[in-house]
Amino acid sequence: MSAPLLLSGRQLGAAVRALLIATVVLGVAYPLLITGAAQLIAPGRADGSLVEVDGQVAGSSLIGQAFTDADGAPLPQYFQPRPSASGYDGAASGGSNLGPNSAELADLIVQRRAEVAQFNGVDPADVPADAVTASASGLDPHISPEYAEIQIDRVAAARDLPASEMAALVAEYSSGRDAGFIGAPHVNVVELNLALDRLSRAR
Amino acid sequence: MSAAAAGWLQFGVLVAALAVVHRPLGDHMAQVFTTPRHWRVERLVHRTVGVDADTEQRWPTYLRSVLAFSLVGVLLLYALQRVQQWLPLDNGRAAVEPGSAWNTAVSFVTNTNWQGYSGESTMGHLVQMAGLAVQNFLSAAVGIAVAIAVIRGFARTKTDRLGNFWVDLTRAVTRLLLPLSVVGALVMVLGGVVQNLGSGTGASTLAGATQFVPGGPVASQEAIKELGTNGGGFYNANAAHPFEGPTAWVSLFQVFLLLLIPLALPRTFGRMVGDRRQGWAILGVMAGLASASIGLVTWFEARAGGTATQLAGAAMEGKEVRFGEPLSALYAAATTLTSTGSVNSMHDSYTALGGGTVLANMMLGEVAPGGVGSGLYGMLVLAVVAVFVAGLMVGRTPEYLGKRLGRREMTLASLYILTTPALVLIGAAVAMALPAGRDSLLNTGPHGLSEALYAFASAGNNNGSAFAGLSANTPFYNTALGLAMVIGRYLPIVLVLALAGRLAAQGRTAVTAGTFPTHRPLFVGLLSAVVLVVVGLTYFPALSLGPLAEGL
Numbered sequence: 001m002s003a004p005l006l007l008s009g010r011q012l013g014a015a016v017r018a019l020l021i022a023t024v025v026l027g028v029a030y031p032l033l034i035t036g037a038a039q040l041i042a043p044g045r046a047d048g049s050l051v052e053v054d055g056q057v058a059g060s061s062l063i064g065q066a067f068t069d070a071d072g073a074p075l076p077q078y079f080q081p082r083p084s085a086s087g088y089d090g091a092a093s094g095g096s097n098l099g100p101n102s103a104e105l106a107d108l109i110v111q112r113r114a115e116v117a118q119f120n121g122v123d124p125a126d127v128p129a130d131a132v133t134a135s136a137s138g139l140d141p142h143i144s145p146e147y148a149e150i151q152i153d154r155v156a157a158a159r160d161l162p163a164s165e166m167a168a169l170v171a172e173y174s175s176g177r178d179a180g181f182i183g184a185p186h187v188n189v190v191e192l193n194l195a196l197d198r199l200s201r202a203r
Numbered sequence: 204m205s206a207a208a209a210g211w212l213q214f215g216v217l218v219a220a221l222a223v224v225h226r227p228l229g230d231h232m233a234q235v236f237t238t239p240r241h242w243r244v245e246r247l248v249h250r251t252v253g254v255d256a257d258t259e260q261r262w263p264t265y266l267r268s269v270l271a272f273s274l275v276g277v278l279l280l281y282a283l284q285r286v287q288q289w290l291p292l293d294n295g296r297a298a299v300e301p302g303s304a305w306n307t308a309v310s311f312v313t314n315t316n317w318q319g320y321s322g323e324s325t326m327g328h329l330v331q332m333a334g335l336a337v338q339n340f341l342s343a344a345v346g347i348a349v350a351i352a353v354i355r356g357f358a359r360t361k362t363d364r365l366g367n368f369w370v371d372l373t374r375a376v377t378r379l380l381l382p383l384s385v386v387g388a389l390v391m392v393l394g395g396v397v398q399n400l401g402s403g404t405g406a407s408t409l410a411g412a413t414q415f416v417p418g419g420p421v422a423s424q425e426a427i428k429e430l431g432t433n434g435g436g437f438y439n440a441n442a443a444h445p446f447e448g449p450t451a452w453v454s455l456f457q458v459f460l461l462l463l464i465p466l467a468l469p470r471t472f473g474r475m476v477g478d479r480r481q482g483w484a485i486l487g488v489m490a491g492l493a494s495a496s497i498g499l500v501t502w503f504e505a506r507a508g509g510t511a512t513q514l515a516g517a518a519m520e521g522k523e524v525r526f527g528e529p530l531s532a533l534y535a536a537a538t539t540l541t542s543t544g545s546v547n548s549m550h551d552s553y554t555a556l557g558g559g560t561v562l563a564n565m566m567l568g569e570v571a572p573g574g575v576g577s578g579l580y581g582m583l584v585l586a587v588v589a590v591f592v593a594g595l596m597v598g599r600t601p602e603y604l605g606k607r608l609g610r611r612e613m614t615l616a617s618l619y620i621l622t623t624p625a626l627v628l629i630g631a632a633v634a635m636a637l638p639a640g641r642d643s644l645l646n647t648g649p650h651g652l653s654e655a656l657y658a659f660a661s662a663g664n665n666n667g668s669a670f671a672g673l674s675a676n677t678p679f680y681n682t683a684l685g686l687a688m689v690i691g692r693y694l695p696i697v698l699v700l701a702l703a704g705r706l707a708a709q710g711r712t713a714v715t716a717g718t719f720p721t722h723r724p725l726f727v728g729l730l731s732a733v734v735l736v737v738v739g740l741t742y743f744p745a746l747s748l749g750p751l752a753e754g755l
Contacts, residue, residue, distance in 0.1 A: 010253075011271040018252045018369065019275050019341075022376070026340045027333030030381065034388045034423035038398035041389065046398040048416055048446065050406075059406040060416045062395060062445035067410045075410060082524070090403075090415040091323055093440035095521040095549035097672035099650040100509025100558075101753060109514045129517035130524050136443035136531075136548045142524040177527075181204060181212040183451020184527025193409050 051194060061191050064088050064141040074119060076158035078196070079143070079151050079170075081189045082130050083112060086138035096134045109133070122150045142186035145174055159200055169195055210501060210529025213455060217533070220459055221466055228463065229470020229482070235378045236351045236371060237475065245373050252369055259364035262704030265352055266697060268368035269345060273312050273693070276338060280308035283334040284326075293327035294402040306681040311335050313692035314342035314574055316428070316435030316544055316667035317684060319676040323417050323438050328400060335435060336424040340384075343431025343464075344375035346576030349696055350468060351475075353580045356703025357604050358476045360711050365703055379464070380431060387426035387460055394456070395449030398422040421446055429460035432574040434544030434667045442534070442547045443523055451525050454547050458534055461543045465572035466490075468579040476604055480722035485582055487727045492571035492734065493540050496564055501532040503557035508754055512554055521549030532557065539564035542574025544667030551646070551654065551670035558653065558670070559750025565660045565668075566742045567734060568623060574665060577692075580699050582730075586721070587616045587702075589733040593719050593726075603721060605711035615702040622694050623663045624741040626687045630659035631745065639679035645672030653749035662687035 038046035049061045059065050066088040067078035074080050081088070085096040098105035112132040117124040128146040148170045156163040173192040176185050204212075241249070241256055249256040260268065283290070284299035284307060299307065303320050310317040311334075320326070326335070348371035355365050392398050401418035408414050421437045425447055428434060438444040448454045466489065473482020505528060507518045522531045531548035538545055539561045550561055564571075570582040587603055591613055594601030601608040608616075634640030634655040644651040657670040662684040669675065675684065720726065 007267055007271045007274070011267055012275065014252050014254055014369065015268070015271040015275040018248075018272065018372070019279060021248055021251060022341055023279070023333050023337050026376070026381070027337040030384070031332045031336065031420040031423040034385065034392075035398050035400060035420055037389060038392040038422060042392050045395045046392055046422075047401070048397045048399070048404065048418060049395055049449075050404060050416065053409070057404055057406045057416070059408050059414055060445075062449050063414070063416055064445075065408045065410065065414060066412065068412075069410070078410065088414065090406075090417055092321065093323065093438050093444050094321070094671070095440070095443070095552060097549055097551040097645055097670070098511070098520065099551060099646040099653075099672070099753075100512045100518070100520075100554045101648075101650065102511050102646055105511040105520065105552075106514055109511055113514075129515045129519040133515050133520040133522075136521045136523050136546070137440035137445060139440070139445055140523050140525075141445060144524055177204070177209055178450055178452040178455075181209040181216070182455050183525050183530050184206070184209075186525045190409075197409060 051190065053194070053197070058194070059190060061188060062141055063090055063190070064139045065190055067193060076154055078193045079148060079155055079189050082140050082143060083132070083134045084138040084140070085134045088139060090139065093137045093139055095136045095138060120150050120154045126150055141188055141190050143189055145185050145187055148174070148187040155196070159196065161199070169199070206527065206529060207505070213530060214497065214533060217455065217459060221462055224463065225467040225470055228467040230474060232379065232467060232471040233474035235374050236471070242377065245377055248373050249369065254367070254369040256367060256370050259367050261363045262365050262700045265365050265368050266700045269349065269696060270693065272372070273345065276312040276341060277308045280311060280334045280338060281305060283330050284308065287327045287330045290327065290329045292329040292400065296325060296327040299325060302678050302681040303676055306685045309685045309688050310667065311338035311433070311435060312342055313665050313688045314346055314431070314433060314542060314577070315662060315665040315688045315692070316433045317662055317669065317688065318435055318667070319681055321439040322436055328419055331424060331437060332420050336427060339424065339427040339431050339433040339435070340376055340380050343380060343427070343433065343575045344372050346574055347375045347379070347464070348372050348576070349700065350576035350579045353583060353699055353703045354472050354475045356706040357583070357606060359707045360709065362707050363704070365700070365707060380427060383430055384423070384426040387430055388422040390456060391422045391425055391453055394453035396422040396425055396453065397446045417446065425457070426460070428545060429457045429543065430463065432461055432465065432541045432543040434538065436545060442545045443549070448526070448547050451530055454526055454530060454534060457545070458537045461541050461545070462537055462572065464575045465541050465578045468576070472579060478722065481604065484722045484727050485579070485586065488730045488734070489570070489572040489582065491727070491731055492567065493536070496540060496560060496571070497533055497536040499560045500536045500557050501529055503554050503560060504528050504532045506554065508554045508556060518554055518557070521552030523548065535561050536564060538668055539666060540569065540571050542569045542577060542665050542667070544661065546668055549671060550657070550668060551672045555650070555750050555754030559746060559754060562653065562657050562660055562750060563738065563742070563746065565664045565666045566627070566738050568620070568738070569664050569666060570734060577665065581695070584616050584619045584699060584702070585734055585737070586730055587612065588620060588737070589726070589730040590719060590721065591616070592733060593729060599717060602712055602718060605714070606706045606709050607712060612702060612705055615698045615705070619695050619698045620737060622698070623691050626663035626691050627656070627659045628745060630663065630683055630687050631656045633683065634659070637679065639677065643674040643677055643680060645674070649749050649753040653753070656745055656749050658684060659687055663691040665692050
């Protein structure tokens with residue numbers, strides 16, 4: 001038996017040629033084909049579900065944004081998203097990676113719970129988990145219906161709009177589980193805030 | 204509907220979908236790898252590559268073809284990363300550092316897809332498409348080819364031929380991975396996964412700040428990343444990124460894709476050895492272990508153990524709202540039971556026992572159902588061990604599928620099952636002993652040990668997921684994990700092809716009253732027990748110091 005690990009020039013040559021064919025077909029033709037087809041069947045989604053305000057790109061309905069002032073303080077006229085490990089930097093996705101017993105994470109959660117309760121004028125016990133935890137992507141565009149609920153009165157007051165109208169708007173941008181059972185109920189904060197701005201401008 | 208009911212329904216629908224497709228897909232693969240007919244386009248490929256497609260190879264030649272192809276793959280991928288700044292579609296990215304480029308090249312060629320780098324800030328589109336995604340296809344095809352060669356070892360008698368690697372490789376791409384990827388990619392585009400060649404868009408946000416919205420050919424890469432159990436994300440946050448996992452149903456579809464081929468291969472095995480019941484038995488072991496693990500992770504996350512988790516009220520740190528806990532737990536279990544390693548939530552922030560179960564999934568050796576190809580051949584080696592154990596109990600020469608398992612066969616199988624545990628435990632021990640290993644840990648105490656243990660379990664078993672708090676882009680981790688990936692991929696392939704070569708050369712012993720049947724529930728139970736006992740005895744001390752110490 002020949003030594004099984006000794007590579008011959010013939011085999012390496014075949015390997016190089018096979019790899020080059022694969023690179024052209026799988027690495028160039030295939031992604032270009034999918035790009036072409038995607039631009040045909042769903043151009044908006046393939047380009048990132050961008051949303052516009054006055055013809056200007058204002059972000060993506062799939063990518064969460066920070067709704068804060070220049071100093072990082074939350075703006076009361078907007079529904080607030082979840083905490084983000086990356087500060088909603090679209091070029092740096094990721095989570096905090098802090099463990100379940102991390103003292104640092106525990107301190108952060110206590111602090112966030114107090115801040116969210118005070119900002120919205122609610123009982124700290126009514127602040128849901130997603131409001132005090134950072135998402136996996138750092139770009140989560142959604143909050144739970146519970147977190148949206150406790151923000152309604154504060155946003156309504158800041159915008160001088162009736163809370164009932166606000167609640168109707170939240171309901172419009174809320175989704176249940178996909179097909180009724182996949183995932184979890186969620187409210188899209190980016191779309192909701194966009195609609196809020198449109199509503200305020202129309203008044 | 205309650206969250207728990209929705210979680211169960213999610214799992215039930217997934218199981219039903221996999222049950223429906225595994226038979227036609229398994230039969231299709233058996234046909235692909237046994238028919239003598241080549242497609243015209245395949246003939247063209249074989250001619251260009253310069254191989255005689257109708258000549259089969261002995262196991263050493265098959266192995267050398269695998270190794271030559273992988274070596275060339277690592278070199279090209281390394282080179283692409285090092286010169287990307289001079290290539291088109293580089294989006295202004297600089298050359299990748301040598302240590303990181305080596306680690307990433309090895310990682311994608313070995314089907315691991317461990318990522319020490321951050322996708323959106325490191326790799327230009329050309330490297331992603333023509334480098335990383337190409338290896339997503341090829342590393343998966345290599346795994347399938349080796350599995351098919353191993354099945355032939357069991358199926359054939361008195362021959363020294365195991366098939367032709369170049370033919371198996373080509374067919375795995377042309378008749379399986381490429382067509383399924385096209386469908387998968389287009390479904391994901393409809394779900395909102397991006398697919399463009401743009402470098403990203405500058406947006407002025409509602410609050411008046413600026414935000415970068417990234418672009419990229421993501422769907423085309425996402426499809427093969429799941430289908431080939433690769434797992435390397437286009438973006439740093441992997442399938443948790445809204446552009447990779449925009450909706451819950453897309454995420455569930457990804458779980459379906461990553462389980463699809465590994466769970467259909469037992470059917471292929473049954474067909475090719477001429478006894479479908481043997482395939483059912485292997486599938487039964489895989490499905491039983493996988494279901495138990497999914498149940499455990501889901502339960503541990505719902506219990507929300509841990510001081511910080513309790514303060515939050517639910518285990519939502521590192522999870523996305525649209526996915527929620529059950530789908531995140533399902534994804535985490537599925538990605539580590541296979542060799543995928545893509546994530547839709549951050550495993551480092553899982554509860555101690557939830558994260559520990561995910562870690563134990565990889566320690567099982569990724570056989571339930573494991574990576575494409577590698578899961579099946581890993582499980583077949585464990586079947587050999589199980590039959591041997593049964594043989595010892597009753598004092599008979601062990602046989603599996605009419606093949607006698609003598610001293611040489613058992614030596615190869617034993618070395619196989621020792622390879623990854625040695626890599627994982629020695630690697631993690633070295634990391635904890637060196638300052639360079641300890642300095643990279645984000646969390647402290649038992650959870651810190653879990654981070655290092657997870658990294659080596661992930662690399663040694665070619666998974667690629669991470670307790671991502673670990674800062675792995677350092678000279679120590681790039682080198683050590685790179686070595687663990689290479690040895691963890693190719694040493695088992697050497698051993699299992701050698702085993703297949705010996706088995707193919709044998710005749711087939713007749714079934715007698717004394718033959719231990721390997722298609723009955725008794726064997727399914729025995730094999731499951733062997734998997735758990737081998738893992739338990741090997742890893743229990745390390746698990747006690749990490750996740751168990753933290754969670755109990």
